[in-house]
């Protein structure tokens with residue numbers, strides 16, 4: 001079942017009626033986990049992951065065979081302030097690179113057996129510079145949420161969302177600072193690699209943006225003001241995955257900043273999501289702590305493009321494969337003491 005929502009109020013209403021975890025499926029998975037041929041707890045977090053995954057999928061126990069990766073692309077008015085080490089044209093150029101298979105995410109998605117969709121969101125119409133005005137009006141914001149909602153494949157059994165958008169670590173830092181407090185400097189990192197002068201300019205820009213838009217509304221309203229189309233696209237997709245009972249792996253700092261907006265508007269809206277990795281971008285560790293999510297991987301990545309989340313597909317596949325395929329002590333004739 002798909003929905004279109006003409007207004008933000010309609011999207012909020014959908015969020016209020018999302019499915020909960022299937023407790024019976026979760027309990028059955030926990031019971032099965034206890035009977036598998038291994039010392040109790042010996043598969044560590046893989047055991048919790050498998051139980052969590054089965055709880056959200058419900059129904060028959062299957063291995064993960066149809067993971068979907070979606071990369072949303074958008075352009076930011078604030079890029080004109082010089083907050084990135086790269087120019088805004090790179091967003092569209094990288095979309096071409098995704099389409100011809102030349103980016104990191106193309107290789108990673110293929111290596112873990114995931115499909116890859118790239119959703120380009122009005123690259124010719126950057127959002128407003130949010131140091132001067134809200135990034136998006138409601139119409140643009142809702143359209144981006146809807147694009148994310150529509151991009152999820154109902155046949156997928158796992159979703160990873162990520163982004164491409166020059167200057168979007170500035171947007172992510174402003175969102176985290178506005179919603180979680182602290183100083184702009186606590187949340188502002190080097191992104192694509194700005195130098196010291198660039199970092200201090202970027203920190204001032206984040207502070208200006210938070211002074212203008214902080215405390216003006218809940219997570220979704222803050223996302224409209226300080227976010228971007230690709231961040232809103234990720235939020236729409238995470239919400240649609242919940243409606244379809246598709247578990248989600250979050251990517252790095254930018255993805256988690258977008259996800260934070262959803263969680264701050266609707267408590268529990270990320271219960272069907274895990275954190276794929278800890279990014280090297282300053283602020284991600286604190287952001288994950290606020291989300292209450294421990295990362296699956298820590299590889300020093302600071303790329304975005306869903307790359308860290310997609311790498312974590314392999315971990316989740318391994319967890320579910322063990323859960324589904326292992327013999328129980330009784331089946332294998334292995335003594336359980």
Ligand SMILES: Cc1cc2ncn([C@H]3O[C@H](COP(=O)(O)O)[C@@H](O)[C@H]3O)c2cc1C
Pocket residue numbers: 083084085086090094163164165166167168169170190191192193194303304305
């Ligand atoms: C060639 C290239 C490929 C990328 N792939 C992801 N990003 C990442 O860098 C950007 C965020 O950093 P900032 O806020 O400093 O602009 C985003 O587009 C993010 O996806 C890239 C950036 C570049 C330059």
Ligand SMILES: O=C(O)c1cccnc1
Pocket residue numbers: 169191192251252253254255279280281284301302303304305
């Ligand atoms: O963690 C991320 O999402 C990230 C970090 C730096 C640049 N682009 C993305």
